[in-house]
Amino acid sequence: MSLVSAFFAIIRRDLILAFRRRAEIANPIFFFIIVVTLFPLGVGANPKLLQAMAPGIIWVSALLAVMLSLDSLFRSDFDDGSLEQMLLSSHPLTVLVFAKIIAHWMVTGLPLLVVAPLLAIFLGLPEQALGTLLLTLVLATPVLSLIGSIGVSLTVGLRRGGMIISLLVLPLYIPVLIFASNAVEMAGNGLAVDAQINILIAIFFMSAVLAPLPAAAALKMSVN
């Protein structure tokens, strides 16, 4: 079959699998909600303080929530041999990996988009910053999945890759964190955020084009 139908077949398959393993999928989103709600309990319910910290809290939690879910990206395919079959396909692995990343974003990044604005209001983020928060999430959560795919494909062959993933991936997430949370903060103060958004767009396109290549190469090494 053609490459396009293989691409969509993989996305479809991963979405069906996600739907049938609902508990696993719900984990990161619950983690996100819990971490954000713990902050007011920890630092005190001072509205000024929470409002100032809101962009950072939301972005750090989103980052950690996505990182928690990364292992599921290739783990089950690696364990049951589906990954071997993908490697043997006559289609380029890079494209198949890209399809898997898109499916991963749809089940982890997309729910964050829905929940984050609610939690932002709960933390007292100014209304004028909500649009920017959504925009940064739209642009940057796919980047988290894309960059994360490199880390998981390197560690999927290891039995206990959890700690190493965070060491590999978190430093690469830092630019996203800086620009995204800064944009939300500036928008809250009524300032222009074009520069930050443009940089996030650039990061998005760069990782969309470049991340699947090393991820596919690393998967080939992991399977050996």
Add this chain to the structure above:
Amino acid sequence: MDSSFSDSRSFEATNLSCIRDDRILFEGLNFKLNNHQVLLLEGKNGCGKTSLLRIICGFREQDEGEMFWCDTALKESEYYSEMAYVGHLDGVKQELTVLENLKMSLALSRPGDYSIEQVLDKVHLAGYDDSLVQSLSAGQKRRLSLARLLITKNSLWILDEPFTSIDKQGIKLIESLMHEHVSNGGMIILTSHHDLVLHEADVQKIDLSACH
């Protein structure tokens, strides 16, 4: 399946060797497989049968030697659209139904001469279309992963212990499928501890224990 593989195909390996943890598993291995031929790899546990199959699949890099598909180097040839592999891992998803699994295999490869219903009938899984794979027995899962060989179009089958967890009836069934594939011009490379009964087929045997 009358004219499936009328073009001549060949798989050739020259001077292959594999070293694992400073131990030579095999070296200077040569073989050539043409249409209608079967290659049976024998040898005691740990002598490198699975490693050789994984090298042939391209999962592992050989330490020495070269492989050719129709006289072209493997990586530049049509090899990957002509082969199918069933290894120790079934390569099927537990949470998907039998039908969804087979459709996925089809999407990754070229459709063969049989429809999904015909194939399920052939591997005695008819009626299981909508069952989740996790509810199948080990032998049924094995037969499902072998069904993948039939729904996709491929001239070379690479099988690692295909008879694991399969009952006597199932073994006969697989042997007849293998026989049909070979008589249609297909090729098979396999490892097996089970004594293979393939009448009239041209079976080459390599004993890897003797390849040091």
